[in-house]
Amino acid sequence: MKNSNTSTRANGDRATLTPADWEQAALELIADKGVSGLGVEPLARRLDITKGSFYWHFPGRNELLVAALERWENQDRQHLKVSLGGDMPPAQRLAQFVWRTSQQTLTHRIYLALCAAPEDPRIGPVLKRVTARRIQHLAAAVEELGLEPAAARQRANLLYSSYVGYLQLQAQELVPNPGAPEFEQYVGHVIQSLIEIRG
Amino acid sequence: MKNSNTSTRANGDRATLTPADWEQAALELIADKGVSGLGVEPLARRLDITKGSFYWHFPGRNELLVAALERWENQDRQHLKVSLGGDMPPAQRLAQFVWRTSQQTLTHRIYLALCAAPEDPRIGPVLKRVTARRIQHLAAAVEELGLEPAAARQRANLLYSSYVGYLQLQAQELVPNPGAPEFEQYVGHVIQSLIEIRG
DNA sequence: CTGCTTCCATACGGCAGAGTATGGGGTTAC
DNA sequence: GTAACCCCATACTCTGCCGTATGGAAGCAG
Numbered sequence: 001m002k003n004s005n006t007s008t009r010a011n012g013d014r015a016t017l018t019p020a021d022w023e024q025a026a027l028e029l030i031a032d033k034g035v036s037g038l039g040v041e042p043l044a045r046r047l048d049i050t051k052g053s054f055y056w057h058f059p060g061r062n063e064l065l066v067a068a069l070e071r072w073e074n075q076d077r078q079h080l081k082v083s084l085g086g087d088m089p090p091a092q093r094l095a096q097f098v099w100r101t102s103q104q105t106l107t108h109r110i111y112l113a114l115c116a117a118p119e120d121p122r123i124g125p126v127l128k129r130v131t132a133r134r135i136q137h138l139a140a141a142v143e144e145l146g147l148e149p150a151a152a153r154q155r156a157n158l159l160y161s162s163y164v165g166y167l168q169l170q171a172q173e174l175v176p177n178p179g180a181p182e183f184e185q186y187v188g189h190v191i192q193s194l195i196e197i198r199g
Numbered sequence: 200m201k202n203s204n205t206s207t208r209a210n211g212d213r214a215t216l217t218p219a220d221w222e223q224a225a226l227e228l229i230a231d232k233g234v235s236g237l238g239v240e241p242l243a244r245r246l247d248i249t250k251g252s253f254y255w256h257f258p259g260r261n262e263l264l265v266a267a268l269e270r271w272e273n274q275d276r277q278h279l280k281v282s283l284g285g286d287m288p289p290a291q292r293l294a295q296f297v298w299r300t301s302q303q304t305l306t307h308r309i310y311l312a313l314c315a316a317p318e319d320p321r322i323g324p325v326l327k328r329v330t331a332r333r334i335q336h337l338a339a340a341v342e343e344l345g346l347e348p349a350a351a352r353q354r355a356n357l358l359y360s361s362y363v364g365y366l367q368l369q370a371q372e373l374v375p376n377p378g379a380p381e382f383e384q385y386v387g388h389v390i391q392s393l394i395e396i397r398g
Numbered sequence: 399c400t401g402c403t404t405c406c407a408t409a410c411g412g413c414a415g416a417g418t419a420t421g422g423g424g425t426t427a428c
Numbered sequence: 429g430t431a432a433c434c435c436c437a438t439a440c441t442c443t444g445c446c447g448t449a450t451g452g453a454a455g456c457a458g
Contacts, residue, residue, distance in 0.1 A: 016405060034315055036235040041445055052406050055447070116233055116315030118370045128371055135373075154388045157374065161364030168363045171317045172327055174334075175356065189353045194392065215435060240415055251436050254417070 017049065019057050019067065026068040031109035035117045038065060062122070069126045072110055076130050079107060084137040090144035094159070094195045097138065098187055101163050101170075102178035108167055115164070135160050145195075159194050216248065218256045218266065225267040230308035234316050237264060261321070268325045271309055275329050278306060283336040289343035293358075293394045296337065297386055300362055300369075301377035307366055314363070334359050344394075358393050 025047055030038050040061055044051050058064045083100055084093050101108075111130070117123050139156035143149060169175040176182040224246055229237050239260055243250050257263045282299055283292050300307075313326050338355035342348060368374040375381040 034233070034235065036233065039445065040447085050407055051445095051447085052408075054406095056405060060447070113315065115367050115370070116312065118372075124371070128373060131368070131371055131373055151388075154385055155392075157368070157385065158361055158389055158392060161368060162357055162361040163364060164367045165360030165363035165365075168314050168367075169330070169356070169360060171314070172323070172330055173317075174327060174330055186353055186356065189350075190357055193354075193357060238415060239417085249437055250415095250417085251438075253436095255435060260416070 017047065017053060017057070020071070021047075022054065022057055022064060023068040023071045026064055027072055027110055028106065030068070030113050031106055034113050035065075035120070035123065038068075040064075066122055069114075069122065072107070073126050073130055076107055076111075077133070080134060080137060084141060090141040091195060093141050094138070095187075095191050097141075098163070098190055098195070101166055102183065102187075109171075111164075112167055112171060131160075142195075155194065162190065162194065216246065216252060216256070219270070220246075221253065221256055221263060222267040222270045225263055226271055226309055227305065229267070229312050230305055233312050234264075234319070234322065237267075239263075265321055268313075268321065271306075272325050272329055275306060275310075276332070278303065279333060279336055283340060289340040290394060292340050293337070293344075294390050296340075297362070297389055297394070300365055301382070308370075311366055311370060330359075341394075354393065361389065361393065 022043070025043055026038055029043055029046065033042075038061070040051055040054050044054055054064075058067070084097055086093060088096070111127075114123050114127050118127055135153075135156050138159055139149075139153045142155050142159070143152040145152075147155060166175065176186060221242070224242055225237055228242055228245065232241075237260070239250055239253050243253055253263075257266070283296055285292060287295070310326075310329070313322050316322050317326055334352075334355050337358055338348075338352045341354045341358070342351040344351075346354060365374065369376075375385060
């Protein structure tokens with residue numbers, strides 16, 4: 001196979017392509033066109049190259065998809081560490097999580113694209129693990145706020161549901177963008193409604 | 200063209216097909232395979248018929264999609280009337296809305312499928328209108344609870360976000376099904392957190 | 399220079415689906 | 429009866445994509 005799994009070609013496009021480059025480009029294509037839009041020839045056109053290169057690195061389309069999903073899961077694990085794994089107080093960690101919802105990052109768009117195909121045997125397990133991991137981290141932070149484990153879990157489910165739903169509304173452009181002052185107001189509303197402890 | 204737009208063939212499959220039958224079958228196919236999975240030949244196979252029938256009723260695939268979307272929007276308007284348009288007190292209407300999250304799987308699955316392609320010029324406007332209409336009805340009910348219009352709108356956005364997110368988690372089978380007692384408990388938690396007025 | 403490996407280009411076969419053309423069975427009108 | 433129309437079947441072309449086969453350029457070893 002190849003030597004490197006850590007991606008070269010972060011910016012410029014010199015030298016030769018690595019499997020990591022193909023996987024990353026596949027993730028971007030998934031974010032744009034959805035999982036069903038991930039094709040070998042469209043991907044090759046996007047990289048200004050021909051299929052011959054792809055079929056040297058990968059056996060086929062399926063293997064590319066599972067490799068890209070594995071790559072995405074690892075990336076999401078990293079993002080979760082810096083987002084909810086710090087040493088800050090739990091309220092601040094949760095507020096940061098809510099705030100990060102608005103960053104229309106690549107990971108979020110990929111997550112929405114994968115949510116459209118939860119029954120795919122290649123996608124479903126990955127999606128399930130990622131979602132469960134995120135909710136678990138949320139529940140841990142909520143529990144540090146003083147809630148009972150069961151209540152913290154319910155609160156984390158509700159918090160994560162509103163997070164995913166907000167991503168959808170954001171994709172439909174039906175919600176204030178993170179530049180407007182209404183957005184800050186809405187974030188404050190969410191934090192006050194779902195994070196600050198009452199009763 | 201044809202005479203009837205109101206669908207025949209609700210159950211049995213005798214007589215001839217109407218455009219409404221094709222549109223309804225298209226919606227079911229969208230719910231199953233996504234928007235990109237809507238094809239003329241797969242749809243014809245599902246109806247045990249050939250393409251020749253389809254191309255007599257519709258000019259092409261695009262026209263079927265827009266007709267099916269229009270049909271879905273009308274159906275959703277009807278569902279919204281019976282769900283949030285009654286004469287019940289607003290708290291009960293909102294609780295019923297939350298409870299209905301777990302019902303009407305076809306409309307919900309279609310909504311999730313459409314959420315995956317919000318940038319499609321044929322889907323985006325329809326999706327935007329449907330979502331805005333739902334949120335508006337929610338905001339009206341919340342406002343009847345005594346909140347200021349701006350606060351009611353924020354609360355409705357949050358409520359609807361959690362609704363959409365719950366649909367996603369439900370599709371991933373990561374959330375209690377509406378048979379389990381945990382489900383009732385969770386619904387109570389949502390109502391208490393997002394509907395009952397505090398402060 | 400020669401041979402080997404690595405990475406990509408080119409060309410081909412095959413399949414699935416869109417759209418078209420045309421015919422044919424069935425019903426209705428008269 | 430027959431003519432017209434409605435609805436569908438059949439056969440065809442065309443396009444986009446997957447996967448394969450094969451050749452070829454660039455680098456390195458000796």
